[in-house]
Amino acid sequence: MRLQRIQRALATAATLVALATLTACEDKEPGARPGTTPAAAPSQPAAAGGAAAGSGTDGITSLADAQRYVQQQTVSCEDLSTNPKDSRLPLTDLTTVGKWSVTQRGVCSDRVERGELIFYMTSDMKEFQTRYKQHVMDKIAAGNGTYGQTSRVFVGKNFAVTPTSTKTALLLSRSDLRILTCNPMSRVPEGYKREAALVEHCMLSDFVNSSDGSGSPNFEHPQNPDASEKPGQPAQGSLGLPKASSLNELKQLVHPHTVDCTNMSTAADAVAVSSIDYAPAVDGAPSAWGIKDRAICGDLGGERRAHNLNWLSTVSDMKTLQQKAKAAQQEDLKDGRLKATVSKLMVGENIVVETNDKSVRHGLYQLQFLYLNCEPGFKAPSGYRLEKSQVDGCVLTNYER
Structure with a gap:
């Protein structure tokens, strides 16, 4: 019954004319806060190659290029390796060379945040996004309904990178890379970019979701002082502010x-x-x-x-x-x-x-x-x-x- 309910929910989401606003996650990330709902569709379609395929990621054709790009975002990325047996690779990696149109995979050390960044060079970004969406849907259908809500899958024109540190993700979110999200129950708050991905019902965003609150701040929940409950003084009104005429x-x-x-x-x-x-x-x-x-x-x-x-x-x-x-x-x-x-x-x-x-x-x-x-x-x-x-x-x- 639970599986049927999930499948019906996904079918309903798929019939929406607008694209759902989304934010995805890695295997090792726990689920996001419950009770989130899809946001409005983006107002502009993505350009060919995805919204992240701007001048900032054009010309990146190798892992070395991708490494230099993230380093330009003040991200530590050292000791780049393509060894498939490298111990720094996660046990539950997204994909490998030969799948999802991935031509190269590498990993480097984020010495500053004590994490890693995993790179995927791809010959077909649409194919990569399509397979990632199916990966998320399979996880949801298997009973993990929150899978993909705290994504660290950043995509450019020809490559993707997944940092294991939330602080590193925040740095990358200020670049031309975008976070790929395909869980229909995720959303992007106001104040962040929301752009169409290359596959339906997925989203590209600069919002870093995190279950522990250490990701991008959510400006939709302001903390205005309540006159009856705020801990500061005065309890109501104001103690006055200085003024000057010149x-x-x-x-x-x-x-x-x-x-x-x-x-x-x-x-x-x-x-x-x-x-x-x-x-x-x-x-x-x-x-x-x-x-x-x-x-x-x-x-x-x-x-x-x-x-x-x-x-x-x-x-x-x-x-x-x-x-x-x-x-x-x-x-x-x-x-x-x-x-x-x-x-x-x-x-x-x-x-x-x-x-x-x-x-x-x-x-x-x-x-x-x-x-x-x-x-x-x-x-x-x-x-x-x-x-x-x-x-x-x-x-x-x-x-x-």
């Missing part, structure tokens, strides 16, 4: 005890300065972020590289600013964490300060500025401020992990 008034508020604005400039070329250690949270035209006036404080460079940089801004549209900052944080979080050199956005009522200096932020918290945090699942311990921002999925807080 850049000069903002400077007087923060200088000199919190932000050193001995050297301050509003010139556009100066405001655009950043360094290897200091980068603004606002990227691009300030007006597009809802910023009215903007200045930079610090040493802008010369004989020494720029340092002690902090940005001050008055804001005409705080909601737009927070929406843009949320999108920027989410792009960084797809790599697993926020970039350490990018300044944190410290929010007032109509003003913001951008800084990546922890001591500066500590002083700003004393002035009632709060940090805009858009990390999924973020919570502040009791006693710290945790307030609603102007965009869903973000909070204002004076707590830093």
Whole structure:
């Protein structure tokens, strides 16, 4: 009976006009969270060769080429071997040379994440994807209904690679490779690429699913503070945020005890300065972020590289600013964490300060500025401020992990 129910479900899924949104897995990966449902079909069909067959993977015709490609994604891949008896190959490998149109198979060591990457060169990517889909369907029909929900099968134009480490998968997800998924009960959250594969009812995506939550963050489940249950203070409303009517008034508020604005400039070329250690949270035209006036404080460079940089801004549209900052944080979080050199956005009522200096932020918290945090699942311990921002999925807080 169980097998019949599964077969009926698969038959129903196969009749959908749209392609199901999917995310697959390796043999050694446990099943994903139960209760997931297929997402909407992609809006654009894949190009010939699959969505991953862009310029980034064109010209890769050998295992050595594939190795160099993943190394360009800052992935460790050492001691490449084609020995079919190599002990680093998994006992339950997907396929071997001569099957699924695979012409070469190799394995290398991921020394940084203490894992391996298994490569498959293929003469026919559509055939490879067709056989992988059948492999997933066979597993499901045999009773393993969650098989394929945490895929690590990354495909390009002429090759596939399966990393054993989730952190490595996160790095590869930012490349032109795409994760092949063929389990009809999987889905890709909003905010990630969803593209058609070369076979029906499979999907190519940059979403790394993981049963332990260490994969790509799911931005569809924001952690907004609940006025009745949130652990931070105040229980309701806000304790208030600082405000200023001009850049000069903002400077007087923060200088000199919190932000050193001995050297301050509003010139556009100066405001655009950043360094290897200091980068603004606002990227691009300030007006597009809802910023009215903007200045930079610090040493802008010369004989020494720029340092002690902090940005001050008055804001005409705080909601737009927070929406843009949320999108920027989410792009960084797809790599697993926020970039350490990018300044944190410290929010007032109509003003913001951008800084990546922890001591500066500590002083700003004393002035009632709060940090805009858009990390999924973020919570502040009791006693710290945790307030609603102007965009869903973000909070204002004076707590830093």
